[in-house]
């Protein structure tokens with residue numbers, strides 16, 4: 001049971017090495033682990049949110065930001081997976097925004113990182129006990145009924161809004177919403193149960 | 198105390214990045230005021246981390262790491278370790294505007310709203326009615342109308358509805374309608390067609406951020422006719 005947890009701690013340690021010493025071999029190990037996951041998150045047999053080329057571009061940009069921002073990674077506040085997830089999500093928003101932005105954009109300077117702000121001062125004082133729950137969340141996700149994990153994957157991995165998911169699956173919006181809520185409830189129950197033990 | 202929060206579905210759309218820019222801005226401002234939703238958001242990010250860990254890996258192109266290291270080497274500062282990145286304040290936000298600086302309603306706002314004001318200053322308030330002033334804010338998108346609404350002490354806004362979804366985030370003072378009293382941090386989402394009539398409380402004026410889904414295909418000289426803000430008529 002300790003396996004996954006220790007592994008996630010290892011990635012966190014590597015990130016700290018990159019942040020404090022710009023350790024290249026640590027960064028290369030992180031790259032070999034996370035680059036295929038970042039690509040797979042956006043491009044796989046079952047779902048192609050991005051083309052293979054666009055997913056490769058995203059990998060470049062995300063890992064570049066991981067290198068640049070590693071100094072702000074605080075292992076007591078976030079796990080490596082979650083921290084990299086937030087960087088990846090912001091990167092993707094940036095990329096989609098750049099592609100869709102009209103030429104006469106109104107010159108506003110609010111940036112993705114201003115809105116999806118994961119800086120320490122925007123974090124809750126009581127951080128989730130992620131060391132324990134990183135493992136639990138992965139197990140929890142695997143234990144969800146298929147129809148519930150499916151809508152979560154559509155939301156997170158394909159970046160679809162609830163109404164887009166409802167159109168695509170031919171389900172009423174209310175059904176999509178309740179599946180998402182049920183999934184969250186179930187994950188929270190798993191986390192609090194395992195947290196108490 | 199904050200009593201009105203974005204629901205979990207909206208927070209999932211925010212945490213997964215599918216919520217439109219302007220709506221996300223309002224959610225973000227709420228998060229900066231609300232520890233409870235910050236915890237929930239953290240949990241939702243955590244789910245993202247779990248999905249990343251659990252997804253099926255795909256091989257990247259063979260030269261991916263080399264390309265990246267070249268880019269890192271080309272960085273003037275030789276890469277990383279410059280501490281948490283913060284975009285420098287835009288020159289506009291430093292421009293002098295003592296009226297905005299002295300405005301008590303603007304004195305203590307969430308960081309993302311301060312940034313937004315910096316981009317839009319000096320704020321130009323337009324009087325819609327004796328009790329309501331408004332200023333439109335540019336946010337880098339055009340799907341939603343983003344604005345500050347300012348209701349004077351005890352001011353009444355005429356009963357109105359709107360065409361699209363509308364989010365109201367209270368930033369200063371308070372207002373009430375038939376459903377209750379709303380104080381700073383309260384986040385209200387109204388669906389199209391819901392009618393309401395906000396009234397500011399007697400002791401203080403009220404400042405809200407409002408994000409209204411803009412009607413599509415409204416361009417050209419008559420666009421203002423269907424500007425949702427004009428659905429606020431003088432009371």
Ligand SMILES: [Zn+2]
Pocket residue numbers: 199201202203227231233234235
């Ligand atoms: Zn809240």
